[in-house]
Amino acid sequence: MPAYHSTFLAEDSQDRVIGNLSLLPIHTKYRGPAYEPSESTDGSNYDIIDEILDLFRANSFFKNFEIKGNADRLLIYGILFISDCLNKLNKFTNYKEAVRVLNNLSLDNFSLPGDIGFPLNSLYLPPKTKNEQDLLRSYLQQFRQELSDRLLKRIYKDDENVPSKYWMGFQKRRFMNKSL
Structure with a gap:
């Protein structure tokens, strides 16, 4: 059975790509360069972060992942970040x-594609200029903040004192045998 790929592959436009990582629109309350997605015809607010949260548990069982586009690279990054959060x-x-811990993790200094400490340099192209590097860092920081916020809302949906065992059971899973 193949891994699940991003449904946002069709939205891969070359104007919002740094290296080969798409900067997709997200619904967020955090400041940053991400823009709001256009409203869909059915009125849903589904964005890449919702997709990452929906596909995390299914994709975390896979050791191999065929990249079909730039949106899949953002999906991989999000899945690996959720693993770090858990x-x-x-x-x-x-x-x-948990809010305190994951806010610190989201705002922590992190490696970008092309940096020595980045674990997936073979899959990602580095930013070409310093401006692209700054834009990518601020986008990924905003992305990480929103992803950790929505993850916490799902993990603590039933009880604020105890995380969901259905999410915490994936702590030891390593997607593609990698971690950020």
């Missing part, structure tokens, strides 16, 4: 403590 939490972490 590894920072434990089954005794309450919601307030």
